[in-house]
Amino acid sequence: MESDAELIDDFVIEALEHIEAIEPLLLDIEKGEEPEIETWNSIFRALHSIKGAAGFLGFDNIQDISHVSESMLMRLRDGELAFDASMVSPLLEVLDHLRTMLGELPDVSTFAPGELIAAINALLNGDAPAGEEGRKALPNPAPEPEGMRYLLIEPKKGWEREAVLSACAEVGTLLKIPGPDERGIHLVSGLEPKVLAERVGIPRSSIHIFDPSLHADVRYGEGESAPTVLFGELAVELGFLSPQDIEELVAVQESQREKVSLGHLAVDLGRMTEEQVELTRYEQLLRIDHQEQNESARVTAPQGARSGRSDSSTKPSSDSTKGGGRSGRKARNETIRVNVSLLNTLINLAGELVLGRNQLRQMLESVDIPGLKQILQSVDLVTTELQENILYTRMQxxxxxxxxxxxxxxxxxxxxxxxxxxxxxxxxxxxxxxxxxxxxxxxxxxxxxxxxxxxxxxxxxxxxxxxxxxxxxxxxxxxxxxxxxxxxxxxxxxDPQRLRQVAVDRGLHTPDQAAGLSDKEAINLIFHAGLSxxxxxxxxxxxxxxxxxxxxxxxxxxxxxxxxxxxxxxxxxxxxxxLTLAIIPSLTISVAGQRFAIPQVNLVEVVRLREGEELSGLEVVRGTEVMRLRGQLLPLVRLDACLGIERDEPPSKSNVVVLRSGNGQYGLIVDELHDSEEIVVKPLAGLLSSCYWYAGSTILGDGQVVMILEAQGLAKHAGLELTEMRELLGESALNAHHEKGQAPSMIIFTNASGEYFALPQAQIRRLEKIRLEDIETVGQREFIRHRDRSIPLLRLETVLPIQPADVDGGEAFVLIPRSEEFEVGIFATRIVDTLVSDVEPEPHLISGPGLVGSAILDDRLTLFLDTNQLLEAFHLEPSR
Amino acid sequence: MIDSHMGEIGFCSFRLDSERYAIDILTVQEVNKQCHVTPAMGAPSWVRGLLNLRGQVVTVIDTGVALGLGPREITDASRLVILKTNAELALRGCDHLATSEDLVGLHVDEVMDVISSSVDQIDAPPAGSREKDMPSVRGVVQLEDGVLRVLDPQILLQFEAAKGN
Missing domain, CATH: 3.30.565.10 (Histidine kinase-like ATPase, C-terminal domain)
Structure with a gap:
């Protein structure tokens, strides 16, 4: 039941929002603004939502009335019904009607929108001229809550009380009068007595109407609440008895040995009719009920809506049938509608407060003032709670x-x-x-x-x-x-196989590419536009x-x-x-002393590289650096290079932050990892809108602004295309074969353009990108400066009869072979590929030290090298 | 921006290299000394970076780069002229003025006097002058000791934004 009441509350709030949104549209239309299709659509959608939810919750009346209006709007939108400004009016009346009904939820059974529906149907069918007459045909909006009648159904001889009771329960709210006096049926209903009599199946004459609104001025004094409402006082108030009557009656009552109720006495003595007694008693009950509600409202209101609802058990009146309906309404009143922008401002301010608190804490940490600690702690606590609660205001x-x-x-x-x-x-x-x-x-x-x-x-x-x-x-x-x-x-x-097929059919991938996709990659193709x-x-x-x-x-x-x-x-x-849009958990990292925040949602894992082994597993595939992580190739992005951050010296340590971006993952190489903290996201200024690799900025605890990285944008900025990542995953599938001891993997590179070389990947320890200005010449030898060390540079043309290297751009690569005694960098202008091939190289026309032979690899004549022979030749060279 | 019905206009004047520039003082929120910013790596060169101004993020513009005078260096005299946002201007009834939707700070070499000038003292940049080719320079005022170039901050930001990197 509890969740039902909450459901209804949510529905009411939502429906009222819809009504409020479309009312001005209707009014504009009525004023003579030419309605656009989109306007009709908005109104249509709003009513449609109301209808759907009402249908779900079983409020047929609301559903019916929304439905008929919806049909009208649909026909207006589609031009089937010629629009006439006078048609707005019934639609507005529908809104009024809906509002009234929503106000009375969950009990709307007494509202019969039949006439209004008929009027709209008439408009739809074009039967009735839409105008004054049409409007007159419409009933007044449903009766106001005050229009509900309090009725007393007098018992008649031979009636079946139970049957009447249950019939009454369907058309109104029953009020029970406990005690031996209970005879008639008391109920609140919006139905006309005549209609009610017909529905319940009793003669009209047995229904008495009592209108408490006539006594509204004396009914509920503000905040006053006598502990009980005395029958006698009430009878006087209602004008059934005079104060003298009461005195007499009370005297009689006290003189009798058996306790008889005042009402009974009054009837016996002929001072009141039975009906008057019933009505007085009835009013008495109403007032007691009201008092109890006031009291319980006072108890629950300060605790807010959440606890207020669940606390209903403390309310004395909740066991009365009427209490349930009323408490539902009351709970609604405890929520107020607040502008979302105000909430956002509050959230921002709370965020700032947290920052201020953090700064304060940092600054005062070392200060020794007696009592300061306690104050700081309480500020700390309150700030945290304040922030949490403000965040909750936006939560559903x-x-x-x-x-x-x-x-x-x-x-x-x-x-x-x-x-x-x-x-x-x-x-x-x-x-x-x-x-x-x-x-x-x-x-x-x-x-x-x-x-x-x-x-x-x-x-x-x-x-x-x-x-x-x-x-x-x-x-x-x-x-x-x-x-x-x-x-x-x-x-x-x-079925991944089917997706591969579809991808080929649609030309997204070549058959080879598709075959190289892992099952997971293939399944992920469903997120590709145009694939079904x-x-x-x-x-x-x-x-x-x-x-x-x-x-x-x-x-x-x-x-x-x-x-x-x-x-x-x-x-x-x-x-x-x-959890929220405004505050997100994030990891702060830094590169070359500059800090950045990475949203936790993009974060898969962090791979710490131990000193010395940093990036040693690094390989290059199609120009992209990759790392082997648990048998999978992970494309890498160097944050410093990607953002153009210059550094004076190489980083003392490196970490790889594995990020999830769309379909794939990649590793971001950063220097240091810092705190994981909740950050307040500040949207990116318009002036920076071209920087799609940032998701925004935030202010950290120490007051510094840092940029928030956007994983997918960053990958794009680094030139790491998703297709490329897929291909890499394809490669990794191939390389996995190699790991099982099948065909060797070869690194293909060029020195001079058009000349391709292959070195077994197993012989290469490391591959580094270098800048040409880092090459130094000492004597006849060239050295490459690398991490505080100088490594001799081996140029292939010095040992083999080939073209000298032609470098364009300031960058090149060195391949550092696995060699126990001597570290050498083999110069390469471009890394073309890594290939798995078991092709046996044939002896080549040219021969030279380190040259094994040649073969056609990937349609290219490729010279196969052997590092050991190359190194030997290189060692001999200076002595020549 | 130069509105004829205003008569007198107050200008916040500042120095870039040896030249004097000015913007309508009504567009200025405050002048700040805190020039250390977080660079937005990869951003257009005229964006120096971001700054935390009492909990709000200010986008700091290198006014020198934006005007084609070259990047500014940070010295003791360097200042940030923080501009009111469009929303703030509208709130204060300065509808005839516009800056940016975002909170923006102009990094300048030195902030100088507030200069009051009547509208008819403001001339169009002389034909053939360098200022004529600078779209954000809306006019010049002859001072006793030199020329004051009056900038329109909105055009300065928009035009430069359109230029891209």
Missing amino acids: PVRVLFDRLPRQIRDAATKLSKEVDLEVSGTEVELDRSLIEALADPMTHLIRNAIDHGIETPAERVAAGKDSRGSLSVRAFHESGQVLIEIQDDGKGI TAKQVTDISGRGVGMDVVRSNIKALGGQVEVESEVGVGTTFRVRLP
């Missing part, structure tokens, strides 16, 4: 999102003749409101996809040995400071626009979406999101 449970699922799933499953069971967990996980709103579309898409492409038809499932009902589980949970939403189906899974594996495009999905949109939508929220699938077992989509 994902339930808002998940509650729409059963309906969506039902609809999609019905349409596709599939049977799907939904399992939802983690609805209480909270996310920033804007995230929840923006997630609605991607979620819908993923759900529909799962039902359409994932889960098989019952027949297929049975054939595959599965339960005929598919299951779809949607979970939300926290993981390392992020929120994960997992959508898992037990359907047929995604659905054999048939259905109404629900399969048009191939979608998964790429899902991914870009989620990325725009600072999140990530991943997919895992196994053929025949099922598919899991994992959406990773930051």
